[in-house]
Amino acid sequence: MTIAVDLDLVQLAAFDASGADGFDGHEQVALVRHSASGLHAIVAIHSTHLGPAAGGVRRWAYRSQSQALTDALRLSRGMSYKNAMAGLAAGGGKAVVIADAPKTDALLGAFGDAVALLGGRYITAEDVGMTEHDMVVVAQRTAHVAGLPVAAGAVGGNPGPFTARGVLAGIKAAVQHKLGRDDLKGVHVTVQGVGSVGGALARALAAEGARLTLADVDAPRAAALAAQLGAAHVPVGAILGLAADVFSPNALGAILTETSIAALDVAIVAGAANNQLATAEDGARLAARGILYAPDYVINAGGIISVVAEYLAKTKDAPVSLGRVNAAADAIGPRLSALFAEADLQGLPTDVVADRTAQALIGR
Numbered sequence: 436m437t438i439a440v441d442l443d444l445v446q447l448a449a450f451d452a453s454g455a456d457g458f459d460g461h462e463q464v465a466l467v468r469h470s471a472s473g474l475h476a477i478v479a480i481h482s483t484h485l486g487p488a489a490g491g492v493r494r495w496a497y498r499s500q501s502q503a504l505t506d507a508l509r510l511s512r513g514m515s516y517k518n519a520m521a522g523l524a525a526g527g528g529k530a531v532v533i534a535d536a537p538k539t540d541a542l543l544g545a546f547g548d549a550v551a552l553l554g555g556r557y558i559t560a561e562d563v564g565m566t567e568h569d570m571v572v573v574a575q576r577t578a579h580v581a582g583l584p585v586a587a588g589a590v591g592g593n594p595g596p597f598t599a600r601g602v603l604a605g606i607k608a609a610v611q612h613k614l615g616r617d618d619l620k621g622v623h624v625t626v627q628g629v630g631s632v633g634g635a636l637a638r639a640l641a642a643e644g645a646r647l648t649l650a651d652v653d654a655p656r657a658a659a660l661a662a663q664l665g666a667a668h669v670p671v672g673a674i675l676g677l678a679a680d681v682f683s684p685n686a687l688g689a690i691l692t693e694t695s696i697a698a699l700d701v702a703i704v705a706g707a708a709n710n711q712l713a714t715a716e717d718g719a720r721l722a723a724r725g726i727l728y729a730p731d732y733v734i735n736a737g738g739i740i741s742v743v744a745e746y747l748a749k750t751k752d753a754p755v756s757l758g759r760v761n762a763a764a765d766a767i768g769p770r771l772s773a774l775f776a777e778a779d780l781q782g783l784p785t786d787v788v789a790d791r792t793a794q795a796l797i798g799r
Contacts, residue, residue: 445469445548450477450504457508460799462488463556464508469545473536476546477504479511480528480557484797487555488528489743490514491562491582491594492546492573496534507531509688509710514739516793517732520770521763523743526797528557534564540572547576555579560594560742563687567593581746590760591745594738595631597764601737602632602707603639604768605729606681609703612775613727614680620644623679625701627651627671628686629660632707632738636685637664650674652686681705688731689713696720705729718786729771730789737764 450464462483467476477500480488490511497503507529515527530550536542550559550573560582561570567584574580585591606624610616623646626637630651637647637660647666651657654670661668669677675690678700684690688710696717704711704726711731712718721728740763744755774792778785 445474445545445552447478447549447552452479452504452508455501455508456505457512459508459512461508461511463553464504465549465553467530467546467549469542469548472539472542472545474542474545474549475500475533475535476530476549477507477533478528478530478549478553478557479504479507480553481508481511481526482515482797482799483526483556484515485519485526486524487526487558487579488514489518489523489525489558489560489581489739489746490527490529491560491738491742492530492532492565493562494532494534494538494564497531500533503531503533513709513732515797516790517736517739518743519793519796520733520789521736521740521767523740524747525558525739525743529562530557530559532564538564538569543569543572544576547573547580550579551577553579558742558746560738578750579746581742581749583745585745588757590741590748590755590757592741593631594741596635597741597760598632598707598735598738599635599639600761601740601764601767602636602683602685602705602734603643604765605734605771606640606683606703606705607643608768608771608775609705609727609729610681612772613702618644621646622681623648624681624683625650625674625677625679627674627682627684627690627706628708629657630685632735633683633685634660636683636707637666641666648674648677648679675699684708684711691717691721693717693720696724696726699724699726701726703727703729705734706731707735709735712786718784722784727775728785730774730786732793733771733774733789734767736767740764
């Protein structure tokens, strides 16, 4: 079924994704087209069991529509699990915009029309390749958007700093569980990706006294931040094999493969990247090597905690203070501590325990 909006000709067509890699009983998958702006996007709604499907929109230069679909399916499932584990009244969804046309206001507006067509089943916000300004443009066409600019001290805006705050809490929990350390002074953390989230995390880790080695596809950015923080920096291809206490992936997903796991020389993997495990077997590979893994959708939930709080304050007149949002992000640490203890008790990889818990919460 294809729906057109006025003269904008935004087309939202049902997408049969049942045989696609990453499909997991998704409630709705839509292919979005807008010929005038060149918009080519996919919106995947995994579950609305706990509430509207919340998850950002990512713009990326995918090699094919099939690759974009796989990313949307995996990311949206991760959002269902993430929101459930964080105790949010939200389901999971994700949108991906294929970067085969310039990111213009017309394209962003057309995406907003597509979100509006979904009637509140999907709430969007910025993700990789999208900014607060982009969300302002999207918000001109739909109310179902968050991550909008806010005044200092208010809830909302760029979710990156809240994600970083939660990841910091998670790293502390992992270091305490695995290394028996109650602080990060002198703990060596290798940080892959120093963009919005990874950069904020690196600054927070430095403030805690951690010893850092940074890497980014934008090598000058990593070098500049390293100079500011008194950290080391290496080429992005070298970061995985470095000896350290913690490896923190904060770029794109599928970084943990059979090959890369074999090359790791760390005790802990804990970072903000989504879908860090390339396959279902990779969590067991980490566990077999004695590497403690903080499941990505548990540790990186700080951003969506802020997004959902902002959206509910706007649409449900249910304001939440910044202090409460920060406290909810900090609670990721104790949540992971409990998960690590349960995994030890059951003798299972941490990702398996997290998946089973999340699936029970969303009725799967």
